[in-house]
Amino acid sequence: MNDKSKIKVMVALSGGVDSAVALHLLKEEGYDVSAGFMRNWDSLANSDILGNPTLGDPACPQEVDYDDALAVANKLGVKLYRVDFVKEYWDNVFTYFLKEYENGRTPNPDIFCNKYIKFDAFLKWARSLGFDYIAMGHYAKKVVINGLTYLGEARDTDKDQTYFLSQLSNKQLQQTLFPLGDLTKGEVRKIADSLKLDVARKSDSTGICFIGERHFRDFLKNYIPMQEGPIVDLTTNEVIGRHQGVFYYTIGQRRGLGIGGIKGRDDNPRWYVAKKDVSTNTLYVASDEESIYLQSTKITFTDLNFLTKEISDGQEIEVRFRYRQKKVKATFYKTSETTGKLLFPTPYLSVTPGQAVVFYDKGLCLGGAIINDIYFKEEKRN
RNA sequence: UGGGGCAUAGCCAAGCGGUAAGGCAACGGACUUUGACUCCGUCAUUCCCUAGUUCGAUCCUAGGUGCCCCAG
Numbered sequence: 063m064n065d066k067s068k069i070k071v072m073v074a075l076s077g078g079v080d081s082a083v084a085l086h087l088l089k090e091e092g093y094d095v096s097a098g099f100m101r102n103w104d105s106l107a108n109s110d111i112l113g114n115p116t117l118g119d120p121a122c123p124q125e126v127d128y129d130d131a132l133a134v135a136n137k138l139g140v141k142l143y144r145v146d147f148v149k150e151y152w153d154n155v156f157t158y159f160l161k162e163y164e165n166g167r168t169p170n171p172d173i174f175c176n177k178y179i180k181f182d183a184f185l186k187w188a189r190s191l192g193f194d195y196i197a198m199g200h201y202a203k204k205v206v207i208n209g210l211t212y213l214g215e216a217r218d219t220d221k222d223q224t225y226f227l228s229q230l231s232n233k234q235l236q237q238t239l240f241p242l243g244d245l246t247k248g249e250v251r252k253i254a255d256s257l258k259l260d261v262a263r264k265s266d267s268t269g270i271c272f273i274g275e276r277h278f279r280d281f282l283k284n285y286i287p288m289q290e291g292p293i294v295d296l297t298t299n300e301v302i303g304r305h306q307g308v309f310y311y312t313i314g315q316r317r318g319l320g321i322g323g324i325k326g327r328d329d330n331p332r333w334y335v336a337k338k339d340v341s342t343n344t345l346y347v348a349s350d351e352e353s354i355y356l357q358s359t360k361i362t363f364t365d366l367n368f369l370t371k372e373i374s375d376g377q378e379i380e381v382r383f384r385y386r387q388k389k390v391k392a393t394f395y396k397t398s399e400t401t402g403k404l405l406f407p408t409p410y411l412s413v414t415p416g417q418a419v420v421f422y423d424k425g426l427c428l429g430g431a432i433i434n435d436i437y438f439k440e441e442k443r444n
Numbered sequence: 445u446g447g448g449g450c451a452u453a454g455c456c457a458a459g460c461g462g463u464a465a466g467g468c469a470a471c472g473g474a475c476u477u478u479g480a481c482u483c484c485g486u487c488a489u490u491c492c493c494u495a496g497u498u499c500g501a502u503c504c505u506a507g508g509u510g511c512c513c514c515a516g
Contacts, residue, residue: 170478323456330467
């Protein structure tokens with residue numbers, strides 16, 4: 063434990079700045095470090111055609127990332143492994159992702175990617191090669207208090223990525239290192255700069271992890287066929303437009319509805335998706351972001367997961383319904399080992415079934431769950 | 445084929461003789477390891493067509509064309 067040179071760490075190297083700096087920091091600390099590059103998505107084999115902006119590129123983006131990762135590994139004098147989890151990703155993440163969309167919900171694939179790929183398949187693979195820990199370039203902290211391991215929010219609160227780690231087990235957490243927890247993004251880039259890493263100024267990756275930025279509706283059309291149907295104003299019950307398939311839209315969404323001005327109305331409001339009915343293929347919209355149709359005061363959840371300690375019934379905690387959202391207050395209740403509910407002191411907007419709700423208290427991420435039903439004063443809204 | 449009304453960008457819609465507001469949508473960008481939200485930018489040399497009046501017409505006149513309403 064004191065002699066870090068005897069501790070073998072496998073750093074997940076993505077080809078971006080964050081994991082490169084994480085690798086460097088661990089090496090500086092004296093760990094016995096190697097790097098692993100994961101490839102989890104094969105655009106051609108996975109029919110990722112429509113909505114894919116990089117299809118025509120001379121070099122596919124993953125190979126560019128691999129080259130970047132290799133350059134980093136070489137510069138830092140570390141061995142780079144390459145490992146392929148395309149099948150595992152499809153079976154454990156993407157299948158779930160599609161099923162959720164087909165049920166009219168909005169999944170968060172990256173949370174499952176962490177749970178099943180980065181912190182499971184990759185972890186097991188590294189362990190099988192004799193590594194003691196894996197390390198990630200996430201902005202998150204591992205905190206040990208009284209012998210218990212907790213997940214702490216990153217010092218860079220703007221980049222904090224604990225939201226995506228909310229479904230991890232304590233064991234997964236214990237076997238992971240997060241070297242960037244006390245650094246800001248700016249500091250990370252400065253370090254990369256001082257090391258003269260080519261990726262120092264590389265822009266942050268966005269879109270689904272390992273897949274990338276996509277025109278989302280077109281992307282889904284590769285897997286879920288179009289099915290036209292009506293768009294109904296939830297306030298008046300009038301049909302005011304047509305959609306291409308309720309699956310393609312998410313609660314709170316404005317763009318993509320194609321609803322222009324309506325004759326006879328003296329306003330031209332923005333319309334937001336308020337409700338999806340898969341059985342009738344109807345998309346319900348509300349005309350104002352403040353509309354009560356977008357608000358909720360209670361939710362139920364499934365997939366309850368605690369990272370370290372359980373939250374007690376009736377406890378007031380802070381929660382997030384989406385990445386980088388300002389934390390808001392809620393009261394926690396458990397209804398079974400894996401389900402429960404949250405009550406809100408004031409209505410919150412566009413809480414979406416299928417998305418993750420993540421629990422926080424005093425700078426620690428306590429765990430999370432998957433949003434199931436949303437209510438406004440006991441009235442079911444989804 | 446009697447009367448009345450209206451025709452402005454994909455949609456809604458100002459302008460009513462002086463050289464085309466605004467909103468919605470769409471698209472592009474910023475933000476962003478989900479989906480979203482948000483923010484910024486772009487978007488009618490032209491006002492249904494034709495002829496005329498005028499220094500000048502989307503705005504006036506005439507004739508077309510197309511819708512709508514009332515009366516049949």
